[in-house]
Amino acid sequence: MIQIKTIETRNLCDSGGCGECQTSCQS
Amino acid sequence: MTHCYQLGGYHIVLDVCSGSIHIVDEVAYDLIQHYKTTPHDVLIAAVHDRHPDQATVEELEEACGQIEALREAGKLFTPDTYEPIAGQLKAKTAGVVKALCLHVAHTCNLNCSYCFASQGKYHGDRALMSFEVGKRALDFLVEHSGTRRNLEVDFFGGEPLMNFQVVKDLVAYARSIEPQTGKHFRFTLTTNGMLVDDDVIDFANRECYNVVLSLDGRKEIHDRFRVDYADNGSWERIVPKFQKFVRARGDKSYYMRGTFTHANPDFLKDIQAMLDLGFTELSMEPVVCAPEDPSALTEEDKPIVMEQYEKLAELMLQRRRAGRPFTFYHYMIDLKGGPCIYKRISGCGSGTEYMAVTPWGDLYPCHQFVGEEKFKLGDIWSGVTNTAVRDEFAACNVYARPECRDCWARLYCSGGCAANAYHATGKITGTYAYGCDLFRKRMECALMLAAVNQLEGAQ
Numbered sequence: 001m002i003q004i005k006t007i008e009t010r011n012l013c014d015s016g017g018c019g020e021c022q023t024s025c026q027s
Numbered sequence: 028m029t030h031c032y033q034l035g036g037y038h039i040v041l042d043v044c045s046g047s048i049h050i051v052d053e054v055a056y057d058l059i060q061h062y063k064t065t066p067h068d069v070l071i072a073a074v075h076d077r078h079p080d081q082a083t084v085e086e087l088e089e090a091c092g093q094i095e096a097l098r099e100a101g102k103l104f105t106p107d108t109y110e111p112i113a114g115q116l117k118a119k120t121a122g123v124v125k126a127l128c129l130h131v132a133h134t135c136n137l138n139c140s141y142c143f144a145s146q147g148k149y150h151g152d153r154a155l156m157s158f159e160v161g162k163r164a165l166d167f168l169v170e171h172s173g174t175r176r177n178l179e180v181d182f183f184g185g186e187p188l189m190n191f192q193v194v195k196d197l198v199a200y201a202r203s204i205e206p207q208t209g210k211h212f213r214f215t216l217t218t219n220g221m222l223v224d225d226d227v228i229d230f231a232n233r234e235c236y237n238v239v240l241s242l243d244g245r246k247e248i249h250d251r252f253r254v255d256y257a258d259n260g261s262w263e264r265i266v267p268k269f270q271k272f273v274r275a276r277g278d279k280s281y282y283m284r285g286t287f288t289h290a291n292p293d294f295l296k297d298i299q300a301m302l303d304l305g306f307t308e309l310s311m312e313p314v315v316c317a318p319e320d321p322s323a324l325t326e327e328d329k330p331i332v333m334e335q336y337e338k339l340a341e342l343m344l345q346r347r348r349a350g351r352p353f354t355f356y357h358y359m360i361d362l363k364g365g366p367c368i369y370k371r372i373s374g375c376g377s378g379t380e381y382m383a384v385t386p387w388g389d390l391y392p393c394h395q396f397v398g399e400e401k402f403k404l405g406d407i408w409s410g411v412t413n414t415a416v417r418d419e420f421a422a423c424n425v426y427a428r429p430e431c432r433d434c435w436a437r438l439y440c441s442g443g444c445a446a447n448a449y450h451a452t453g454k455i456t457g458t459y460a461y462g463c464d465l466f467r468k469r470m471e472c473a474l475m476l477a478a479v480n481q482l483e484g485a486q
Contacts, residue, residue, distance in 0.1 A: 002082055002090040003052040006102060007478045009362045012046040012438065013101060013108075016115050017369030022213075023126040023179055023381045024366070026444045026466070027312060027395070 029104065030435035031060050034475045035341060041474060043435050044109070047102035048362065048478050054082045055090055062094055063104060113372050113426040117379055121421070123173040126376070127164055128383040128394045131156040131193055132185035136221050137261055139252045141288060141322045143315050147185030149398035154386040155190045160407070161197040164384045167407040169208050181215045183383075183394055188222035198234050215239065217284075219253070220265030220272075228275050237280040240269050244285050244297020244311070251290055252322070270305055282308040282356060288322035289314075292331040295338050302353060310356030313465060315395070315447065324461070333468045340472035344479065358473040360439075362481065371425075374441035378404070378420025392420050395446030420445065423456060430458045436470045 028043040038056040040049040051059065057074050065073065071087050082090070097103040133154045135147030147153075168178055180201070182194050194216070201212040216231050217239040231238050242265065243249035250260025273281055283306045287294035294311045301309055313332070316323050324332065339355060346352055375381065378392030382404060390404040390411065391397045405412035425431050425442040434440075443458055443466070451459035 002055050002058075002086055002093075003050075004055045004090065004093055004097070005050045005482065006097065007048040007050065007362060007481050009046045009048055010365055011101065012044065012368045012371070013105065015367035015369075016112075016119055017367055017373075019120045019123065019125070019175060019380075020177055021366055021370050022177075024375050024441075026375070026440065026462075027315065027447070 028107065028435060029059065031056060032471055034337065034471055035344065035479070037475060037479065039471075039475055039478065040103075041435065042103050042105050043438065044107045045101050045103075045105040046362075046365075046438070047097075047105075048474060049097070049103070050478055050482060052081075054078045054087070055094075058087065058090055059094060059103070062091070067091065109368060109372055110426045112369065113424045114422070115369060117373055117421050117424070120173070120380060122171065123175060124168055124171040124380055124382060125175040125177070126179035126181075126381040127168050128181045128183045128381070129156065129161060129164055129197070130184060130383060130385050130394070130397060131161065131182055131187045131190040131197075133386050134189055135184060135186045135219070136189060136255065137186070137219050137253055138256050138258075139254070141252050141286065141314050141316055141320070143395060144185065144397070149385075151398055156193060156384075156386040158193050158196050160384075160386065160388045161193055162200055163388065164407045165197060165201050165204075165212075167410070169204065169210055171410070172210065176209065176211055177213060178210050179213045179215070179381075181217065181394075183217050186219055186221065187216060188218050188227060191222065191227065195230060198230075202234075213237075217241070219261065220268050221255075221261060223265070223268040223272055228272050231272070232276055232279060235279075237282075238272070238276070239282060239284050240272065242266070242269060242283045242285055242301065242306075243287070244291075244294065244300045246300075248287075248291045248297055249285075252286075252288070266304060273306060280308070282310055282354075284356075285309070285311040286314050287311050287332075289324055289328060290322065292324065292328040293335060294332070295335045295342070298339060298342075298355075307353040309353060313462070315450070317450075329461070329464065332465060336465075336468045336472050340476050343476060347480065348483075357469040358476055360473045360477050362477050368438070371438045371441055373424055375444070377445055378417055378423075392416065393446060395444075396449075419455060427456050428458055430460075430463075434463070434467075436463075436467045439470050440466050 030041040032039055038051050040059050061070055133148055138146050213236040214234055215237045216235045219241045246262040249262040253261050283301050314322050383391045383394045383397050388407045392402055396402040411417050425437045428442050431437045431442050445455040447459040447462050448457040449455045
């Protein structure tokens with residue numbers, strides 16, 4: 001049996017944004 | 028667009044534009060990689076030839092049906108339809124500021140040669156922010172925050188604890204105006220640890236949502252760069268203070284922030300050193316400096332660093348399975364939540380919703396641009412007067428950078444760091460290729476860890 005396991009993730013296509021998110025920083 | 032890779036013994040398929048992740052076996056991995064470019068009958072025959080003992084033709088047909096069902100469900104081969112909305116969040120929130128980095132001290136009690144802020148002076152004069160300037164900065168933030176309820180303020184430097192009384196007074200002022208403004212301030216303190224004492228610990232644990240503690244790991248690595256003005260290393264003085272700080276912090280956020288350089292591309296040893304000291308919330312960052320700087324990472328360092336990231340992921344899996352988990356800043360990813368598509372496209376918000384304030388009240392797009400005079404946005408009394416620079420930052424998004432369009436990691440890096448791009452290419456819409464390579468490796472590790480943790484029932 002070939003295995004394809006799909007991980008539960010937020011669907012980005014369904015996610016204009018509230019703007020309350022925190023300031024993210026790659027540094 | 029999909030990104031297929033193997034890591035930690037797993038075959039992983041990321042559907043870039045939906046965010047879906049699939050853990051598959053070797054045969055499915057082969058099928059998915061060629062599914063869109065090979066006619067069906069040719070694909071079945073070719074994959075069967077490559078894996079004759081692993082799957083029958085009937086099983087391959089069944090797997091193709093599963094792949095097609097995932098495509099129809101929007102979980103595989105999802106097209107990128109986001110470009111038209113790329114500027115939407117920033118346009119919607121134009122003029123709104125929700126976070127400030129307060130440079131309360133442009134001076135430092137350490138003399139680290141690799142410091143991006145030129146030993147805290149930011150290529151200018153030494154200075155401490157007055158309470159009056161800090162108070163005006165907080166008022167500026169409230170006035171420009173629109174309907175935002177959560178406001179972030181970082182106490183930064185230099186070494187902010189060299190101006191601790193002002194830090195305390197500013198927090199007291201902010202708390203006093205929360206009821207009437209309906210705002211909630213969230214404070215962060217970044218410190219080198221030299222001035223940490225019981226008063227600092229009590230204050231930070233009461234008022235600071237997060238603290239960032241600078242430690243480079245092994246004593247000999249830390250003390251190579253992080254020295255005082257008498258050239259004495261700081262490791263022995265700060266580690267006991269940090270250990271006490273973290274113990275007292277309970278379940279509140281902190282992280283140890285280390286920097287690795289050409290001297291220690293084998294930074295996993297420094298991660299291990301911090302774990303041995305009892306710290307479990309960790310980050311190790313590649314040094315940011317001019318390419319000719321002796322501490323700069325080289326092309327020869329890159330494969331070593333890449334391998335270290337993979338070994339770090341393996342160590343995190345091992346320790347989590349053994350009941351001794353730890354976190355790594357860049358591997359923290361929330362698959363079931365995580366930022367929405369608008370945030371992912373928009374980036375960090377530097378120059379628009381996030382700004383840095385100098386001790387004199389000048390505004391810059393972020394802490395890494397302070398001291399670059401042409402990026403000065405204005406000041407906390409007159410607001411943003413250099414609208415050309417602000418508009419340049421407002422136009423920054425994933426789709427503003429041609430190099431990002433074909434990158435599978437674009438919805439995780441949001442187009443990258445404007446400061447790194449500027450220092451590498453002279454343009455904030457450039458890309459820092461070396462940093463991109465490291466970022467992609469980190470994301471491969473982070474996604475693998477998050478997926479495996481979910482498979483194994485650990486979040």
